[in-house]
Structures are given as C-alpha cells and as structure tokens.
Amino acid sequence: MLKIGDFALLSKISIHMLRxxxxxxLLKPAQIDNFTNYRYYDETQLPIANRIQALKRMGFSLTMIKQILNEYGDTNSLEAYLELQLxxxxxxxxxxQRQITLLKNTIQDLKNSNNxxxxxxxxxxxxxxxxxSCRSKLSWYSQEGELWNRLREETKELNVQFASPSYDIAVIYETDSDNKVDVEVxxxxxxxxxxxxxxxxxKIPAILVAALTCEGGYSQLEAVNDELSHWILENNYDLCGNIMNIYHISPKTQNEPEKLLTEVCFPIRSR
Structure with missing residues (x-):
C-alpha cells in the first residue's frame, strides 16, 4: 500500500487533487485508516490514475472521465466518447481560428483607419x-415609406397585437432587369x-446575421453596406440571404434624421 504522498509522486497527481x-x-483510496484518516492507495490503482491523466490531456471534464471509466472495458463505447470529443x-x-482571423483583421482596420x-x-x-408584410417593386428606395403606410392602412382593422420588440424590418431583394427596387417591409x-x-x-425562421448599427440619416446606409460586405469577406463568411434593415428609431417616431437608429443585417453562414 502507498501513502497518499507516495501515490501522488508516482501518479503525478497532486495530493490536493487526489483528495x-x-x-x-472518481478515484477513491484503497483504504482509509479509521483512527488517523490517512488515505492509502494500492499500486494497482496507478493505471487508473494514468487513464485519468490521459483523458484530462484530451480535454475531457472530470464528469465525463468518471462516466468513461465506468465503461472503459467497452471498446465501442470508449471509441464513441473519443470520436465525440474529437x-x-x-x-x-x-x-x-475564426477569432484569430477577426483579431488580425481588426488590428489591420486600426492601422488603416482612425475610426x-x-x-x-x-x-x-x-x-x-x-x-x-407588404412587398412591392419600387422605382426608388425613398418610396419605401409608401409600403409602411400601406401596411398600416390595410391591417388597422385587424386589431393586430405587435410583438415586443416589433422588429420593423425592410428586406431588400435583388434588383431585377427593369431596375425596379424589390422591397418587403x-x-x-x-x-x-x-x-x-x-x-x-x-412565419420567418431564425437567421444568423452580421449586423452594424448606424445613427443618423439613411444616406449613410450605402457606406454601411460596403463595410459589412468587406467584413464578411475578410472573416470567412458567405452572404446567404437578402439584406435587411431593422429600424429601431425611424421617422414613425422621430422627425430629426440625426437621431434615427438603423441596424443593417447581412444573413451569413460560415465557409
């Protein structure tokens, strides 16, 4: 039998961790002295200690290690745990890797721009x-307000209960050959x-987006779109849907353009 200190030296597991x-x-002593409460370990427990250390190096949590040790004799079960961890x-x-790319690109942006x-x-x-929703082809983006008016007029008799937040969104579809602007609010x-x-x-399904919020008039949205397009390209995402504008503060409640707040959203997926 080995004292806890000796077992700690042989197993490379600290006394604190053995306790x-x-x-x-997870790994109980082979014997505990009834009078001194000293813990003693058997040499045959060293392989178990080694297994615990090996599984820890693979990144398994102690909870998972305990579960794996209970099924260690089942090769298929062990392989399944390892495959899942891999x-x-x-x-x-x-x-x-995505975080590293984001850090590198942000550092580069700092070097290239003061803001x-x-x-x-x-x-x-x-x-x-x-x-x-209300969707129509418009001659100009500035006509979008007509869609919001039409939406309000045609639904005011329905006693609509709006969600909170209401997500007032304009979806911008691809422009077709007749140069009309296809917009849905x-x-x-x-x-x-x-x-x-x-x-x-x-019903609209959940969607992952890259979003950039801008304060002020809508004339800056084109620059915001360019910024998001560049960011998506540089950070290994692909655009996978139609661009959306979320109007958090819009002309519906705010007359001063400099106080408008719009969140431009690009649907994305990882490459």
Whole structure:
C-alpha cells in the first residue's frame, strides 16, 4: 500500500487533487485508516490514475472521465466518447481560428483607419417570428415609406397585437432587369392574421446575421453596406440571404434624421 504522498509522486497527481477525486468518487483510496484518516492507495490503482491523466490531456471534464471509466472495458463505447470529443475539439479549433482571423483583421482596420467599424459589427441570431408584410417593386428606395403606410392602412382593422420588440424590418431583394427596387417591409406580431389585398401573414425562421448599427440619416446606409460586405469577406463568411434593415428609431417616431437608429443585417453562414 502507498501513502497518499507516495501515490501522488508516482501518479503525478497532486495530493490536493487526489483528495478532490476521492470526494467526487472518481478515484477513491484503497483504504482509509479509521483512527488517523490517512488515505492509502494500492499500486494497482496507478493505471487508473494514468487513464485519468490521459483523458484530462484530451480535454475531457472530470464528469465525463468518471462516466468513461465506468465503461472503459467497452471498446465501442470508449471509441464513441473519443470520436465525440474529437468532433467537439474540431469545432473549438474552427471557432478559435475564426477569432484569430477577426483579431488580425481588426488590428489591420486600426492601422488603416482612425475610426474602424469592426468593433461595432456583431454576429447575432434574429429569432423566428410571425410577421405581417407588404412587398412591392419600387422605382426608388425613398418610396419605401409608401409600403409602411400601406401596411398600416390595410391591417388597422385587424386589431393586430405587435410583438415586443416589433422588429420593423425592410428586406431588400435583388434588383431585377427593369431596375425596379424589390422591397418587403415586415412587422413581428403575436398570433395569426388573415391576408389582405397587399399584405401577407407568414412565419420567418431564425437567421444568423452580421449586423452594424448606424445613427443618423439613411444616406449613410450605402457606406454601411460596403463595410459589412468587406467584413464578411475578410472573416470567412458567405452572404446567404437578402439584406435587411431593422429600424429601431425611424421617422414613425422621430422627425430629426440625426437621431434615427438603423441596424443593417447581412444573413451569413460560415465557409
């Protein structure tokens, strides 16, 4: 039998950790003296200690290690644990590589600009929503307000309960050959509602976006779009949907253009 200090030296596990392993039933002493409470370990427990150390080096948590040791004799089960851990570590590695790329690009932005936008770009999920929407082809983007007016007029008799937040969103579709601007405006609602002449009720799935919020008039949106396009390209994402503008503060409630607040969102996916 080995005293806890000797077992610690042989196993390369500290006395503190051996006591903790005892508390969580991961590696219990072979014997505890009833009078002194000294812990003693058997030499045959060294392989178990080595397994614990090996699994820790692979990144397994102590909870998982305890579960694995209970099934250690089952080769198929052990292989399944290892495959799952390998898959998770590959995902972690991809996330780390993305963080490194983001750091490098942001540092470069700092060198190239006194006011880089990289710090303000967020990757977030817009949740799934029920919406009422109105879509039309316009001659100019400035005509978008007509769609919002049409949406309000045609739904005011429906006693619509708007969600909170309401996600007042304009979706910009690709411009077709006749140079018309294809725009859809949406508001999130609670419940379901019938379609009207020009408005539709529909369900929108959750979507991952790169988002940049800008304060002020809409004339700056083109520059914001360029900034987001550059950021997506440099950070190994692909655009996978239609650009959206979320109007957090809009002319509906604010008459001063410099106080408007718009969040431009590009749907993205990892390359």
């Amino acid at each position: 903790y392993y005892d508390e969580i039933d 898959s998770q570590k590959n995902e972690d590695l991809q996330a780390l 880089p936008k990289s710090f303000d770009i967020a990757v977030k999920e817009i949740p799934k929503r029920n919406v009422i 949406q508001q999130s609602v609670v419940g379901t509602y019938p379609d009207t002449v020009h408005t539709r009720f529909k």
